[in-house]
Amino acid sequence: MKQNPDIVVIGAGAAGMMAAIEAGKRGRSVLVLDHAKTPGEKIRISGGGRCNFTNIHATAANYYSANPHFAKSALARYKPADFIALVDRHGIAWHEKTLGQLFCDGRATEIIDMLLKEMRAVDARLMTGVEIVEVSKSETGFALRTSEGALTTQSLIIATGGKSIPKMGATGFAYKIAEQFGLPLIETRPALVPFTLEPNLLAELSELSGVSVEAEITCRKTRFREALLFTHRGLSGPAVLQISAVWREGDEITIRLLPDMDWMALLKAAKAENGKQAIATLLAQYLPKRLAQYLANKSGLSGNLADLPDKALNKLSENLSAWRIKPAGTEGYRTAEVTLGGIDTAALDSRTMQAKAVPGLYFIGECVDVTGWLGGYNFQWAWASGVAAGQAA
Ligand SMILES: Cc1cc2nc3c(=O)[nH]c(=O)nc-3n(C[C@H](O)[C@H](O)[C@H](O)COP(=O)(O)OP(=O)(O)OC[C@H]3O[C@@H](n4cnc5c(N)ncnc54)[C@H](O)[C@@H]3O)c2cc1C
Numbered sequence: 001m002k003q004n005p006d007i008v009v010i011g012a013g014a015a016g017m018m019a020a021i022e023a024g025k026r027g028r029s030v031l032v033l034d035h036a037k038t039p040g041e042k043i044r045i046s047g048g049g050r051c052n053f054t055n056i057h058a059t060a061a062n063y064y065s066a067n068p069h070f071a072k073s074a075l076a077r078y079k080p081a082d083f084i085a086l087v088d089r090h091g092i093a094w095h096e097k098t099l100g101q102l103f104c105d106g107r108a109t110e111i112i113d114m115l116l117k118e119m120r121a122v123d124a125r126l127m128t129g130v131e132i133v134e135v136s137k138s139e140t141g142f143a144l145r146t147s148e149g150a151l152t153t154q155s156l157i158i159a160t161g162g163k164s165i166p167k168m169g170a171t172g173f174a175y176k177i178a179e180q181f182g183l184p185l186i187e188t189r190p191a192l193v194p195f196t197l198e199p200n201l202l203a204e205l206s207e208l209s210g211v212s213v214e215a216e217i218t219c220r221k222t223r224f225r226e227a228l229l230f231t232h233r234g235l236s237g238p239a240v241l242q243i244s245a246v247w248r249e250g251d252e253i254t255i256r257l258l259p260d261m262d263w264m265a266l267l268k269a270a271k272a273e274n275g276k277q278a279i280a281t282l283l284a285q286y287l288p289k290r291l292a293q294y295l296a297n298k299s300g301l302s303g304n305l306a307d308l309p310d311k312a313l314n315k316l317s318e319n320l321s322a323w324r325i326k327p328a329g330t331e332g333y334r335t336a337e338v339t340l341g342g343i344d345t346a347a348l349d350s351r352t353m354q355a356k357a358v359p360g361l362y363f364i365g366e367c368v369d370v371t372g373w374l375g376g377y378n379f380q381w382a383w384a385s386g387v388a389a390g391q392a393a
Contacts, residue, residue: 005031005125007393008144008153010173012039012126014382015365016159017115022390024122031153032119033130033146036169040112042161045168046379051108053087054080054383055376057100063381064245064371066186070345071370071381074353078384080376090114099226101375135177141360155360155393157353159386162339162366163188170333174343174367181358184344186369190336191245194236195253195327205230211288215239216259222246225259230291235327241374244330245340255323258286264317267305271313275306279316295319338378342369352392353385362389 007023009016012034020030032039043051055062058080060072084102087094092114093105104110119126131147141154160173175185197205208230215228217239229237243253257263270282279301283292299316301308330336343363347355353368355361364385372378 003029004152005029006153007031007155007157008033008142008151009157009159010034010132011159011161011365012036012128013159013161013365014040014043014115014379015161015386016157017119018383018386019157019159019362019364019390019393020124020126021115021118021122022387023393024119024124024390026391028393030122030124031151032124032126033132034126034128035131035171037129039126039128040115041168042165043112043115043379044108046108047103047376049108050103050106051111052097052101052103052376052379053094053111054083054102054380055100055373056080056084056096056102058372058377058380062373062377064191064340065345065369067345067369070348070350071384073350074384074388075380078387080380082387083380083383086118087111087114090117099375132173135180137181137358155362157362157364157389157393158367159363159365160367162342163333164190164336164339164366166333174363177361178343178347178363178367181355181361183347183355183357183363186341186344188339188341190330190333190338191340191371192241192337192374193244193330193332193335194231194234195240195244195247196234196329196331197325198328201325201328202234205294206232208290208294211291212237213288213291214258216256217243218254218256219243219251220246220248228255228257233331235325238374241337244336245371245373247327247330249329250326252324252326255325256321257291257323258320261286261320263320264314267313267317268310271305271308276304278303279305279308283320337374338371339366340369340371342367342371345369351388353389354392360393362393364389 006028007030009032012032020032023030063071092110134145142156143152158174209232212229216225224242226238228239280293280296353362365382
């Protein structure tokens with residue numbers, strides 16, 4: 001390799017590119033290495049191809065971590081407004097979809113192009129298709145052996161992401177480096193991921209495949225209110241992906257369908273006012289038809305409302321407002337949007353992302369034990385932690 005840079009960033013994803021830009025602005029020479037052929041592959045596929053690049057409501061309260069305070073400093077110093085200003089400077093059109101989630105009007109690749117342009121503007125170099133064979137500590141910093149040769153650097157920023165979607169090049173590289181340098185890890189697990197179901201329940205719910213409905217899902221005292229989607233593999237949709245981050249094996253989830261609805265009051269009023277109506281017909285006025293029919297059957301109810309005892313309506317109301325399901329598991333890293341856990345924040349400086357015990361070594365982005373909710377929060381963490389390291393390395 002031609003020249004030893006001041007900083008090597010391993011991982012040309014959201015966090016790594018952001019760190020390179022920020023460090024480059026300070027006049028540091030930066031080299032970004034990635035084993036993939038192209039940078040920012042997760043950005044490209046994110047947000048259904050439109051990249052939900054931030055969330056205007058992002059604060060540390062929207063993140064899971066063994067230390068809920070850790071993310072505060074970086075998030076406070078690089079805010080959603082800062083990234084929006086960057087996007088605006090590049091003339092990228094965007095819109096708020098829902099709940100503060102900002103998406104590109106066009107393609108997610110506009111965000112990648114923007115980051116690459118910013119890197120070029122500060123002379124940050126990028127090499128893709130490079131395997132990192134070995135990392136070791138040298139007297140003045142770090143020595144790297146790669147498939148393209150050896151190099152040394154003063155500062156090393158690890159930005160290789162989590163384990164989610166191994167098909168796209170995700171590796172446990174950051175965790176291995178952390179272990180090599182004696183940094184503690186918080187156990188990792190897939191999150192923002194669909195649930196799978198036991199075969200019997202899956203077969204029972206298969207008639208609902210494709211049905212989407214507004215729901216509030218609760219697990220371990222955490223609740224999220226968004227869409228629930230029944231699929232041929234199990235349960236998905238934003239509400240399910242959100243709750244998957246707190247769910248643990250063996251837990252039940254409780255589903256409240258159309259959370260604003262007082263189901264018991266509705267059923268009683270309908271029985272009094274329109275007793276000749278069939279129960280499935282009533283439910284289908286509010287819920288997708290297949291779901292209405294399924295719930296009527298599940299509660300063992302058929303016929304007219306007038307013929308149904310209040311006890312039966314109570315059971316139905318419970319199925320509508322507190323439907324309990326025990327997922328068999330999740331789809332795992334194969335489809336998870338993020339990895340919970342990672343480098344223990346206790347080992348890192350929250351202002352700079354530097355390993356407290358290893359001067360010059362930084363960890364940023366998803367590999368750190370900071371995981372955001374669904375909805376642009378994970379990219380905001382990648383940008384903010386990238387900037388924090390880029391300003392310090
Ligand atoms: C399908 C999907 C959709 C998503 N949508 C959104 C969204 O809309 N909004 C949002 O906020 N978040 C979204 N996320 C989450 C978001 O993509 C990640 O949180 C974010 O990309 C993490 O950034 P990062 O830079 O830490 O890691 P990554 O973006 O994963 O980048 C890591 C980089 O390191 C490289 N690398 C890995 N191992 C090695 C190695 N051994 N040697 C060299 N290079 C290596 C990889 O090739 C990659 O380029 C989505 C995730 C998925 C999977």
